[in-house]
Each structure stands twice: as C-alpha cells, then as structure tokens.
Amino acid sequence: MYPNLLVKRASLTPNRSAIIFEGRRWTFSQLKQEAIDFAEKLHMLGINKGMRIAILASSNPQLVTVLHGCMQLGCELVMLNERLTEEELLYQLNDSQPDVLLVDGLNRSLMYVNRLSFDEIIAAPNKPIKIDSEWSKDRTITIMYTSGTTGNPKGVRQTLENHVMSATGSALNLGVHPNDCWLCAMPLFHISGFSILMRSVLYGMTVSLHTKFNAEKATEEILNGTVTRMSVVAVTLERIISVLEERNLAIPDTFQSMLVGGGPVPLNYLERAIARNIPVLQTYGMTETSSQTTTLSSEDAIRKLGSAGKPLFFADIRISGEKEKGEICIKGPHVTKGYVGAASSKNPQVDGWLHTGDIGYIDDEGYLYVVDRRSDLIISGGENIYPAEVEQAIVKHKAVKEAGVTGIKDDTWGQVPIAFVVLKGQVTEEELKSFMKTQLATYKQPVGYYFIDELPRNASNKILRRKLHEYL
Amino acid sequence: MYPNLLVKRASLTPNRSAIIFEGRRWTFSQLKQEAIDFAEKLHMLGINKGMRIAILASSNPQLVTVLHGCMQLGCELVMLNERLTEEELLYQLNDSQPDVLLVDGLNRSLMYVNRLSFDEIIAAPNKPIKIDSEWSKDRTITIMYTSGTTGNPKGVRQTLENHVMSATGSALNLGVHPNDCWLCAMPLFHISGFSILMRSVLYGMTVSLHTKFNAEKATEEILNGTVTRMSVVAVTLERIISVLEERNLAIPDTFQSMLVGGGPVPLNYLERAIARNIPVLQTYGMTETSSQTTTLSSEDAIRKLGSAGKPLFFADIRISGEKEKGEICIKGPHVTKGYVGAASSKNPQVDGWLHTGDIGYIDDEGYLYVVDRRSDLIISGGENIYPAEVEQAIVKHKAVKEAGVTGIKDDTWGQVPIAFVVLKGQVTEEELKSFMKTQLATYKQPVGYYFIDELPRNASNKILRRKLHEYL
Missing domain, CATH: 3.40.50.12780 (ANL, N-terminal domain)
Incomplete structure (x- = not known):
C-alpha cells in the first residue's frame, strides 16, 4: 500500500504551489479540494470506483484537476493522444472499453457511447465519496497506448508502484x-x-x-x-x-x-x-x-x-x-x-x-x-512512429498492394516517415497523402511516397525496412 | 527485490566520496572493494550467507567496511551497543544466538563461543563469494535491541525494505x-x-x-x-x-x-x-x-x-x-x-x-x-533507559527486596535515573552503586538511591513510578 498521493501531499505541504499556469497558482490544498469536488460530481453522474475513464483533452490546470479527480474516485485513466485521428482514437476506445469518455471544452468530433464533457460534469451536483487514505501498489493508474512490431497499438498498464518507483x-x-x-x-x-x-x-x-x-x-x-x-x-x-x-x-x-x-x-x-x-x-x-x-x-x-x-x-x-x-x-x-x-x-x-x-x-x-x-522505430519530434502501423494504414487504400515505411533525417524533427508503395491500381502521391489524413495523426503521415515494383524482403518474407533507403 | 545497495551505488557514482574520516576519504568504489574483500575473508573463516553476525565496535571507517562486508556476504547484523556491560551484552548474544561475534581491535573483555577480531579476519586469505545483484526486500539487515515494558530487551528486526523506505x-x-x-x-x-x-x-x-x-x-x-x-x-x-x-x-x-x-x-x-x-x-x-x-x-x-x-x-x-x-x-x-x-x-x-x-x-x-x-521511559542524552530493566538489575543484589526507578531532570543529559529501594538486608548507597557498575551501562546506573519502606503501587500491584517523586 502507498498513501493516497494527493491527499498525503496536501496534508504535508498544503500551502506549497502545485501548479502555475499563465500567472495563476494552485496550492496542493486547492488542487486536492478541486479534485475531490470533481470526483464527487463524476460520482453523481454514475461513475464509481474501479471504473475505467478515457480522457481526451489539452494540457491545462483543468485537465490536472480531472486526472486527480478520477484518481481520487479510484478510476483507471486511459490517456488519449490529442494528435491522433478519429480512426486511431476509436481503435483505442474499442480496445480499452472505458466506462466513459471525458472530453474537454474544445469541439471534439470524437463520439463514444458514454461521453461526457468536462463542462457537463462541472455543472452536476456533488455526491459525496469515500476518500481512500491508502492505495494499493498494484492499482492501475494509467493506460497509455504504444505500438509494437505488429502495428496494433497496445494499451500499457502503469500501476501506482510503477509511477512511485519511477x-x-x-x-x-x-x-x-x-x-x-x-x-x-x-x-x-x-x-x-x-x-x-x-x-x-x-x-x-x-x-x-x-x-x-x-x-x-x-x-x-x-x-x-x-x-x-x-x-x-x-x-x-x-x-x-x-x-x-x-x-x-x-x-x-x-x-x-x-x-x-x-x-x-x-x-x-x-x-x-x-x-x-x-x-x-x-x-x-x-x-x-x-x-x-x-x-x-x-x-x-x-x-x-x-x-x-x-x-x-x-x-x-x-x-x-x-x-x-x-x-x-x-x-x-x-x-x-x-x-x-x-x-x-x-x-x-x-x-x-x-x-x-x-x-x-x-x-x-x-x-x-x-x-x-x-x-x-521512427522518432519524429520525440513522438514514436511505428512503421508497421503506418504501413497498415496505407494498405487500406484500395489501389495499394503493399507498403514499406522508414524514416529519413530531418533538420527540424530528427526524422520523418516516407513510404514505399507497391500498387495494384491507379493512385497519385497527392491522393495517397489526402487519404492518409483521414487515417493517421499528422506526424505519422509520410512526407513522401515512392512507387516501386517490389518490397525488399528477407527469407521469411519480412520487410527489410532498412533496405528501403536503397530505393531512394 | 531491491538492488544490492552498495554495489549499485558504486556502479552509479564510483568516484564520489562515501566516507570522510579524520582527513581521509573513501569513494563508493573503494568502499565496495574493501567490503567485498572483507566478505571474502569472512567467508574463508567459515562464515556463509544467511548467518547471523554480532558486532561490537567503535564507529570508524573500519566498522563501516565490516558492516558493508557482512551485508555483501548476505549476513544479518546484530548491532551491539559498546556502552553496555558484559552482562547486558551476554543477554543479547544469548537471545539472538549469532553464529559469530566480531569485535574491533580495542581490548574487549566480552567472550563468546565463536569470537573473531577484525584483525584476525583481515589477516585471513580470501575465498571468493558470489555477489548478489539483488536483495530481497524482506531480508533482515540489522537487529537492534530495545527494551520494552517487561524490562527484557527485545531484538528488533530491521529489514531491507524498512531501511530503504525510511x-x-x-x-x-x-x-x-x-x-x-x-x-x-x-x-x-x-x-x-x-x-x-x-x-x-x-x-x-x-x-x-x-x-x-x-x-x-x-x-x-x-x-x-x-x-x-x-x-x-x-x-x-x-x-x-x-x-x-x-x-x-x-x-x-x-x-x-x-x-x-x-x-x-x-x-x-x-x-x-x-x-x-x-x-x-x-x-x-x-x-x-x-x-x-x-x-x-x-x-x-x-x-x-x-x-x-x-x-x-x-x-x-x-x-x-x-x-x-x-x-x-x-x-x-x-x-x-x-x-x-x-x-x-x-x-x-x-x-x-x-x-x-x-x-x-x-x-x-x-x-x-x-x-x-x-x-x-527515561531519556538521558538521547539514550533510552527503561526503568524496569534498571529495577531488575537492582533487585539482583541480595539485600534488596524491591526497587522502583524514575528519571529526574538534569541540565546536561535531560534526565538521569534515580532509584527507590526497599531493603531486606543491609547495604549502603555506595555498595549499591558499586554493585550496579557490574550490572548495567554507566548511563543506566541510578545517580542516587533512596531507601523507603514500601513502593507506591496501584490496585493491580503495578509500581506507580510517577508517584516516586513524592518520596524525594
């Protein structure tokens, strides 16, 4: 067991600043109060301890309150990446099956069966909750998606012990x-x-x-x-x-x-x-x-x-x-x-x-x-891009037979992705670029497409992505 | 599991100073080397992982090496207090039953069935040991004696997790x-x-x-x-x-x-x-x-x-x-x-x-x-003195029927113990003081003895030590 992190911190140093944002300050005591208030409103709307909550929002003090509020209620957080496309987000929602999706005030197009905006929650009355003074080490605090070799992003569980020991x-x-x-x-x-x-x-x-x-x-x-x-x-x-x-x-x-x-x-x-x-x-x-x-x-x-x-x-x-x-x-x-x-x-x-x-x-x-x-792995501005994931998106286009993706050096971003495509129909580079905008977050979209006859593969038919550079 | 503390530290910051003593310095790397060297010599003398080692020594870098050496070998440490009398030390040795007692170069009178001096160990050849890179959280690192209400000191187990989390x-x-x-x-x-x-x-x-x-x-x-x-x-x-x-x-x-x-x-x-x-x-x-x-x-x-x-x-x-x-x-x-x-x-x-x-x-x-x-509890210069322990020592004198001990204020030490004694034979204050020198560490010996007819007791016959002051 570990102590309830925010409650313990607020009891130790209530008046120390927790967050500074655009000239405003929140002490740990204020942050705790706001988090518990948010948790009580969530609870009134039917969210209970042990539920899983997906969150799609920009970084600001409201999001900090929401995150801590969900933790106070005893919920797991699925942390959705704002930069992803609807397609990618829906994959993660379907995979993690959260009990509710919370979105901030920005005009988000993402729909989900149980969806609440921060404003809707804040407008709700409060329903008191029992604040746990201790949390289990093995409790899942966050779930973050990261891709593997297969191309399908995997929802990584980060426990309280993971975070505390880190x-x-x-x-x-x-x-x-x-x-x-x-x-x-x-x-x-x-x-x-x-x-x-x-x-x-x-x-x-x-x-x-x-x-x-x-x-x-x-x-x-x-x-x-x-x-x-x-x-x-x-x-x-x-x-x-x-x-x-x-x-x-x-x-x-x-x-x-x-x-x-x-x-x-x-x-x-x-x-x-x-x-x-x-x-x-x-x-x-x-x-x-x-x-x-x-x-x-x-x-x-x-x-x-x-x-x-x-x-x-x-x-x-x-x-x-x-x-x-x-x-x-x-x-x-x-x-x-x-x-x-x-x-x-x-x-x-x-x-x-x-x-x-x-x-x-x-x-x-x-x-x-x-x-x-x-x-x-392609690393572009600190974001991980998994070639397999990009390739899977490209081959969804009906004119594409297969695709290989690799990174090239870029002065600004370190690396950017490019794609090598084997066609089975007619399509232009512009058409592919436009198609990909519906598929993947901007930073994952290849900056160039090269049409080739055959992808380099090894004996077991795995794409040799490092050989793709030879086709440039 | 936690990492082997000293080995991990020496790998992270080998050249940082670990110990300064009278102008000399030991880096973490040197401390590790000396500790392992000591562990290998101990091992040659028949000390193995899992054994319990009592140590009676003054604070200096050699003791630090010995403590770390015993930990590297995977042994439990019984930490003996230099200020105790032979009688008190023998109680702790008999209670904890260490496999060996190590003493430093000072002329210690304490004898024990398996006793080795630091010098004897240092003179031994080395026998290589397997250094564990990880240690179990539940491993007992140290055993320290502290008295309770009963008067018999208890050997408190301090695990690796206890020390790390502290x-x-x-x-x-x-x-x-x-x-x-x-x-x-x-x-x-x-x-x-x-x-x-x-x-x-x-x-x-x-x-x-x-x-x-x-x-x-x-x-x-x-x-x-x-x-x-x-x-x-x-x-x-x-x-x-x-x-x-x-x-x-x-x-x-x-x-x-x-x-x-x-x-x-x-x-x-x-x-x-x-x-x-x-x-x-x-x-x-x-x-x-x-x-x-x-x-x-x-x-x-x-x-x-x-x-x-x-x-x-x-x-x-x-x-x-x-x-x-x-x-x-x-x-x-x-x-x-x-x-x-x-x-x-x-x-x-x-x-x-x-x-x-x-x-x-x-x-x-x-x-x-x-x-x-x-x-x-009487606290004298930061040392705990348990009245029951002192009382038990006093009543060992054949002329004493019963004794009650309490603390009085002292400008230097905060408190010092005094004793109230009911006699069954003849004895002077000087004789009692001289007897107590053989029984207890100096700081535990009462600074004054008051002979009274009866001890204040409550209904269940427990000594009311706080009432003793009224007899002054």
Whole structure:
C-alpha cells in the first residue's frame, strides 16, 4: 500500500504551489479540494470506483484537476493522444472499453457511447465519496497506448508502484530541492508529461504547466529562475538553444536539469547546450517503464557522448544475446506488468525482464548506448512512429498492394516517415497523402511516397525496412 | 527485490566520496572493494550467507567496511551497543544466538563461543563469494535491541525494505542535494547512526564520520561548509549552540538540516538554535521504525513548538483510544515486522499498526505532539533507559527486596535515573552503586538511591513510578 498521493501531499505541504499556469497558482490544498469536488460530481453522474475513464483533452490546470479527480474516485485513466485521428482514437476506445469518455471544452468530433464533457460534469451536483487514505501498489493508474512490431497499438498498464518507483528513482538520481519547479510543456497524455505530475505530488514540487511548447516562453521562465527542471525532446531542446543563441545568453546556475528523452540527441545540440550552461541529461525511457530507465548525468554529457547513461537506483538493464550488441532488457519496479484489451494476454516480461526490441550495448563503465530503436522505430519530434502501423494504414487504400515505411533525417524533427508503395491500381502521391489524413495523426503521415515494383524482403518474407533507403 | 545497495551505488557514482574520516576519504568504489574483500575473508573463516553476525565496535571507517562486508556476504547484523556491560551484552548474544561475534581491535573483555577480531579476519586469505545483484526486500539487515515494558530487551528486526523506505521517505521530506554530506557523530550501532549509512548508499551521499561527538569539531565542519546535514539529540545540539554562542557565530545558509531526535527538545534550545541560523528539525522515531516517522520542518519550528511534525510520505500515524490524547500508533513500510529470540513470537503490529506505548495527540493541522514516552521511559542524552530493566538489575543484589526507578531532570543529559529501594538486608548507597557498575551501562546506573519502606503501587500491584517523586 502507498498513501493516497494527493491527499498525503496536501496534508504535508498544503500551502506549497502545485501548479502555475499563465500567472495563476494552485496550492496542493486547492488542487486536492478541486479534485475531490470533481470526483464527487463524476460520482453523481454514475461513475464509481474501479471504473475505467478515457480522457481526451489539452494540457491545462483543468485537465490536472480531472486526472486527480478520477484518481481520487479510484478510476483507471486511459490517456488519449490529442494528435491522433478519429480512426486511431476509436481503435483505442474499442480496445480499452472505458466506462466513459471525458472530453474537454474544445469541439471534439470524437463520439463514444458514454461521453461526457468536462463542462457537463462541472455543472452536476456533488455526491459525496469515500476518500481512500491508502492505495494499493498494484492499482492501475494509467493506460497509455504504444505500438509494437505488429502495428496494433497496445494499451500499457502503469500501476501506482510503477509511477512511485519511477519518481523515487529519479529523485535519488537528480536530487530534490525544496524550491524545485518543473516546466511541463510535454503533453500530459504522454508518460513524459504525466510523470511530472506524479513527481509533483511525491516531492511536493511545483509544476509550471504549458499547454504547448513555446520556445520563447520556456526560455524566459528558465532565464528568470521560475523553473529549475524541464523535460524536452531533441527538437524542443534545439529551439531553446536557438533562442539563447539569438539573445546571446546563458542560463543561470540555479537551473538544475534539462532531461532530454524520446530518442537520440545530435552531438551538435549537446555542445551548443553546454555552451549555454544548460545541464543536459540524456535519458532512455518509454511508456512501458513509466518514464526514465537510464539517465546520463550532465558531468558525463561530453565524455560519454551518445550514451543514455546508467540505470536509476531501482532499475537494472542488460543486453540479451551472445554478441556485444543486442536487445536492451529492463528490470525494475517501474516496468509495466501488462496490457489491456487485445494484448492483455501478453506478458511484457520474460523472466522478470522487459524485452524492449531496442538494440544497444553497455560499455565497460556501465553506460548504456542505444544503437537502434525497436522495430525500425521512427522518432519524429520525440513522438514514436511505428512503421508497421503506418504501413497498415496505407494498405487500406484500395489501389495499394503493399507498403514499406522508414524514416529519413530531418533538420527540424530528427526524422520523418516516407513510404514505399507497391500498387495494384491507379493512385497519385497527392491522393495517397489526402487519404492518409483521414487515417493517421499528422506526424505519422509520410512526407513522401515512392512507387516501386517490389518490397525488399528477407527469407521469411519480412520487410527489410532498412533496405528501403536503397530505393531512394 | 531491491538492488544490492552498495554495489549499485558504486556502479552509479564510483568516484564520489562515501566516507570522510579524520582527513581521509573513501569513494563508493573503494568502499565496495574493501567490503567485498572483507566478505571474502569472512567467508574463508567459515562464515556463509544467511548467518547471523554480532558486532561490537567503535564507529570508524573500519566498522563501516565490516558492516558493508557482512551485508555483501548476505549476513544479518546484530548491532551491539559498546556502552553496555558484559552482562547486558551476554543477554543479547544469548537471545539472538549469532553464529559469530566480531569485535574491533580495542581490548574487549566480552567472550563468546565463536569470537573473531577484525584483525584476525583481515589477516585471513580470501575465498571468493558470489555477489548478489539483488536483495530481497524482506531480508533482515540489522537487529537492534530495545527494551520494552517487561524490562527484557527485545531484538528488533530491521529489514531491507524498512531501511530503504525510511531513507526514501526522508529524502522526499528533506530533499537530496548532489553535494550533501551528513555528519554522523551518532553511534553506528544505533538506528540514528546506521540510518545515515543507508541514506549514504541510497542517495550517493558523503558521510563525515566521527567516532565520538565533539562539539568543537562538529561545529567547525558545519561552519566551514564541509557538512550540510547532521543528526543530534538535545544534549549535543545544546553543546553546538554553546560553541557558536561563545564564538558569537551563526552557521552558513549552505547547511540544510539539523535533525533532532531521541526525545523532547527544550524550548530554550530551539530558540537559541534559530538565533544561530540552525535549521532545526525535530523528529520522532525509534528502533522499531528504522529512524524517523515524523519530522517538523524548520519553518514550523517555532509556530508548532513542541511538535514532532508530520509523518513522512510513506508513513502514517494515528492516536488510539477514545480520548484526544492516546497511544501513538504507526503504520508504514518502515515499521519492523518482528523480533528475534525470546520475543520472536510477538507481533509488533496490531492490524498493521505499531502500538508504540508513547502517548500523544495530533492537532487539527495534522501535527503530532508526543506527550509522554512509553512506559515511563527515561531519556538521558538521547539514550533510552527503561526503568524496569534498571529495577531488575537492582533487585539482583541480595539485600534488596524491591526497587522502583524514575528519571529526574538534569541540565546536561535531560534526565538521569534515580532509584527507590526497599531493603531486606543491609547495604549502603555506595555498595549499591558499586554493585550496579557490574550490572548495567554507566548511563543506566541510578545517580542516587533512596531507601523507603514500601513502593507506591496501584490496585493491580503495578509500581506507580510517577508517584516516586513524592518520596524525594
């Protein structure tokens, strides 16, 4: 058992700021009150403890209240990604079968059998609930979808223990200061954003919440000392560096750590970051590990360039296989215990180890190097794109026989997807682009289509995606 | 499972200082090497995983190596208190039945069937051992004796989970800074000292180790910024304040926290501490909770004067009974699971709650006030003295019929014990004092004996120790 995180935090430091958003502040005590109020309204509308709630909303304090409210009621959260298409969202809803879908005030077109808007809930009267002072470690807090090699996104269960041990492991690594404030410009439906909320209640730490990443605004908060920590991906890091370079400024020593996740960071960015006094910490993490597994300290940023660092205190890693390079396997209390929906019978762990599909090696000082992300993963602006998922969408077009998708380098996003298509009918690149807009989130849509006669395949008929570049 | 604490720490921050002692430094990597070396020598002498090892030694880096060495070998540690008499030590040895007793180089008179000196072990050749990369949460790390109402000390089992959750809870409360250094002038056989070693390996934090508390030396390290944290009891806090007052100095802002445990702290000390810029944090903890359960933040030190603060993140407290004041009960993963030896059949928890025997109340803001320590406990310089234990020792004298022991105020130690004795033969106060030197540690020996005709007792014939003061 762990304590009810928000209630415990509000009892320890009621008057400390929990959230800052556009000049407004919420203390932990206020956040708790608002969360319980929301939970009581949800309860009046028929939502009970143990139910599963899907949420589609933008990052703002209202969403924070909603998330904490659902947790206070004892519900599981299915965190839907705003950037997905209706088709993709419906897949996740059908797979996770939530009891209700909650949407924010934006004009969302997504329909679902039980759908409530935040406003409808807020208008409801309250029905008192029993607040649990303790929560079970194995309770599922969140479900986040991530694709695998098969192309079908899988709903990853993140338990309370996963989140707590991830946050405590991170605290032992990065330290915790009484005046810490974490700038969250990552979406809250991503583990990168949601994990900041978890750290906030565990550490008693303020979150400066941004709905969207804005380089000027973020840099300003870093410069004026409002925030001491931030999570970024390579592309957002580069934008902050650019702002600092334009203004010829370095950031103050009070800033503690810039965690860079979601894929490799170009050497050039790291060097430029260090020139601006940014304490860059490269990390390796994923939805299945509720955020970071390894982190490279800023002292080692240059000496161990390209490394994702060492595993956090409660985490362990090993390389599977006979060779020096092999599949990265992860162990620890932050690793998911399993999936929901279609994948629920799959066990993510083999003998206690999560097999990530990512390829890497560990040097003789114990530092991890990630050589290749799993399953030809394309990482674009920190978002994972699974080629198989894009390929499945393309072949839904009646003129397409088969498709192979791979990533190419992009100055802004790191990588963008392109597609190689074998036709069985007539279709133009423009027609395919327009078709794909109905199928997949913008960032997953290939930026180019190449028509070829045959896809490169291995003996067992698997597409050799890395060979696709030869057709360019 | 948790990682092997020292091995994990040495892999994460091998070159960080683990121990500073009289100008010498040991990195975590060196400490690990020395600990494993010691474990291999122990193994050669027939000590194996799972065995129980009693240790009688002074606090110095060699003892730190020995403690970690025994943990690496997978052994349980019985932590013997140097200040006890041979009689008291033999009770604990007979109760815990260790496989071997290790003693340091000092000329210890204590004999035991299997006894080895540190020097004898160091002289042995090595026999390689298998180092476990993971340790079970339920593994007993330490056994520390503490007395109860019955007068017989009980061996409290402190598991790995107890220590880890105590240290992480403390980290979330006090914060962790990369350059933290904790001054340990508490004996390592006490939970107050041992818990600093646990925090050190979990946080990657340096310990400045002192064999004995020396006010001048401690104050110097605080003033020059070598240390950022320290644990004290009221009497040692007062000595540090006095040194600062004599030199008319305040301590630097870089110093983070002065944890004051082991009983109540006079108001006068708190006010004087704050005048010297000492961030005093009053705590309430005990052997059965592997250190702190509640801590009062320094911001609240004056406003909530006399309070021991709020429970750490993973801990919970409640007051048992119908009235406002009642027995303090504690819940959490830091609470002992049980005892060894004669008390091994006793369950320290009732429905998951440890009943401390201490009396207190919780105010409407959730702050704990400890009104009365358990069972007429006498606290002298931070050491617990159980009247029943002292009474049992006195009545061993053939001229004594019965005895009652209570504490009186003392300017230096807070309290000291005095005894009320009903005689059945002839004996002088001097003779009793001299007899008691063979029976109990110096700090437990009554400073005065009062001969009376009858002890005050209640209807069920229990001694009313609080009434003894009326006989003065």
